[in-house]
Amino acid sequence: MPCGKGGMMNFNFKYWGVLACVLGYVGMSLSAKVERATVYIFGFSASFTDSVVYITDIQQLDSAYIETKYDFLMDRAVYSDQLQTYLEAVKQMPNSTCAVFFHTKKSKLMEEYDKIRKQYGSDGSVMLKELTDGSFKFQSPVYEPPVKAVPESAEPKATKKEKRRKASKDKPEK
Template sequence: MKFVKIVLPAIVMLCVLSSFTFSKKGDKTVYAFGVSASFVDSVVYCTDIQALDSVKLTKEGFLPKREAYSAQLKNYLENKGELNRTCMIYFSDSKKNLLREFEKISDKYKKNKSVLFKKIEKNDFQFTKPE
């Protein structure tokens, strides 16, 4: 009987604790947005903040194949007839920090009256994981 009183609570406790999953540091969601500007055009395009599918940052904190994400935005805009654009991608595993960066960049372009700031909606363009 003493054995049951000790083992049974231990088994129940083990079941309860094992039902929770703990997120590892490397398993954080990575968020990104893109900005496209041109030296010969006054229009600046910017995407929505998007969660990147199954992407992990490197040990140094960089986004793997980030140039491929910039190329996706460039290709999208070229298909829309917007040629010779420079595309940049901003990323972070903290949505709050990325939102702050997004607001800082968009405010900078919106203050400049000679620049037309256009937002690319999420349903129009979505980053995909490069192969």
């Protein structure tokens, strides 16, 4: 039946309208939230030009921010940059590649920590150095949620009276 006859066109609009509403609702319900949480974190650093590998101890951060949908640590790059800056300044280890590992449960993170220590500790070509003396501590950055771009407000449109008044002022006198 063609769309132009009877109620078929009306049915299509209803169908697509309901579908759009359902998709909008599902999209809103799946949106992630960022929450402040306690996490456990450790850092790892390796360099392609050096045989020394550094690993920090497991530290507790009380003011970290987690994206709840995927358990994603916000500002992870800031934490790895903190470790890299420390290694460059204190240990004179430039050009190191740093990564952080985290979890909300210490036992789960401890498994990962032990796995990395075992892997690099048993490798004879790499020297594993642990930063466990408390000299390095991760600092939680102040989390600022992303800001949506808002267009600059346009100047209010002049009314007809204001336009006439301006035009009469600009008119040269005779």
